[in-house]
Amino acid sequence: MKDVIIIGGGIAGLSAGIYTQRGGLDSLLFERIFTGGQAATTDLIENYPGFVEPISGPEFANNLTNHAKRFELPILYDEVTELQLDGHIKRVITNKETYEAKTLILAMGAQPRPLGLPGEEAFRGRGVSYCATCDGFFYRDKAVAVVGGGDTALSDAIYLSQHAKKVYLIHRRDEFRGAKMLQDRVFERENIEVVWNSVVNKIITGDKVKGLILEDVINKRERQVQIDGLFVAVGVVPNNQLVEGKMNLNDAGFIKADENMATEIAGVFVAGDLREKMLLQLITAAADGAIAATSAQNYIAINFT
Numbered sequence: 001m002k003d004v005i006i007i008g009g010g011i012a013g014l015s016a017g018i019y020t021q022r023g024g025l026d027s028l029l030f031e032r033i034f035t036g037g038q039a040a041t042t043d044l045i046e047n048y049p050g051f052v053e054p055i056s057g058p059e060f061a062n063n064l065t066n067h068a069k070r071f072e073l074p075i076l077y078d079e080v081t082e083l084q085l086d087g088h089i090k091r092v093i094t095n096k097e098t099y100e101a102k103t104l105i106l107a108m109g110a111q112p113r114p115l116g117l118p119g120e121e122a123f124r125g126r127g128v129s130y131c132a133t134c135d136g137f138f139y140r141d142k143a144v145a146v147v148g149g150g151d152t153a154l155s156d157a158i159y160l161s162q163h164a165k166k167v168y169l170i171h172r173r174d175e176f177r178g179a180k181m182l183q184d185r186v187f188e189r190e191n192i193e194v195v196w197n198s199v200v201n202k203i204i205t206g207d208k209v210k211g212l213i214l215e216d217v218i219n220k221r222e223r224q225v226q227i228d229g230l231f232v233a234v235g236v237v238p239n240n241q242l243v244e245g246k247m248n249l250n251d252a253g254f255i256k257a258d259e260n261m262a263t264e265i266a267g268v269f270v271a272g273d274l275r276e277k278m279l280l281q282l283i284t285a286a287a288d289g290a291i292a293a294t295s296a297q298n299y300i301a302i303n304f305t
């Protein structure tokens with residue numbers, strides 16, 4: 001039996017692992033795809049304290065993984081398919097095996113929210129993308145659209161403007177939520193056209209994505225734009241499938257926890273984008289991981305001696 005099993009190898013899970021290993025806990029981390037999580041799909045990170053110069057997302061993710069490995073955190077690349085949370089001992093089930101632990105740290109993070117339009121899923125990876133840094137390269141000298149108004153949408157538009165001939169940045173309001181510094185950069189780029197107060201009504205497709213029908217939410221007029229690629233950046237949905245119906249979630253599906261990252265189930269802690277909080281960022285996810293690990297250690301000291 002493990003002291004702690006961490007589910008998810010993003011910054012929250014890896015930070016938790018660094019702390020549990022340094023605390024001498026017998027730890028195990030599961031990651032279903034690649035460590036680094038969403039950070040690995042980011043172009044440049046420039047708001048993480050201590051990194052004076054911007055660092056690329058993949059490099060940052062690599063550093064995180066190497067940092068956890070330096071403390072010999074055992075990482076299993078396998079998807080957790082079920083959790084058994086009742087009772088003193090928790091069970092973590094994968095397609096191959098069942099593992100037991102005194103405590104769990106849930107760090108499954110989040111993934112991009114789809115627009116929910118017909119054709120979006122069918123053309124995913126063939127003209128519809130949720131990761132500008134992964135797919136932007138394919139749109140060299142082409143026209144693309146980014147939908148959203150937060151940091152991710154603004155960063156995506158800036159990144160894509162370096163590859164694409166034209167970038168439409170479509171936002172349903174008349175001002176952005178994203179950082180002022182990013183807004184300034186967007187406004188500086190001549191090949192970014194901001195389409196304010198507009199939503200996407202339809203993705204026009206044939207053998208590939210061909211365009212969008214946009215609706216102005218104020219005057220209800222429709223407009224058609226020709227594009228080769230659509231990048232969706234309208235927030236995230238929590239990866240809560242393992243705990244749906246088993247735990248207290250908020251209306252948006254995020255797990256509720258106290259300031260020690262304790263959920264309502266004794267011995268189960270949550271960290272990162274999966275947790276209900278105001279700011280879903282690397283710095284808060286890292287802090288959550290550290291706190292969850294410390295809470296798990298305290299819980300074990302009280303309940304397993």
Ligand SMILES: Cc1cc2nc3c(=O)[nH]c(=O)nc-3n(C[C@H](O)[C@H](O)[C@H](O)COP(=O)(O)OP(=O)(O)OC[C@H]3O[C@@H](n4cnc5c(N)ncnc54)[C@H](O)[C@@H]3O)c2cc1C
Binds near residue numbers: 034038039272
């Ligand atoms: C494009 C983009 C740009 C961003 N830019 C910035 C930025 O510049 N600055 C900033 O501070 N923040 C940025 N963010 C936000 C930041 O990346 C997230 O807040 C952070 O990654 C959350 O970390 P996490 O560990 O909670 O979750 P995630 O990074 O989502 O990691 C969760 C991990 O859990 C794994 N997992 C999920 N379910 C299972 C399962 N059942 N079994 C095993 N593994 C599982 C996933 O594969 C994933 O690797 C950006 C996000 C995106 C998408």
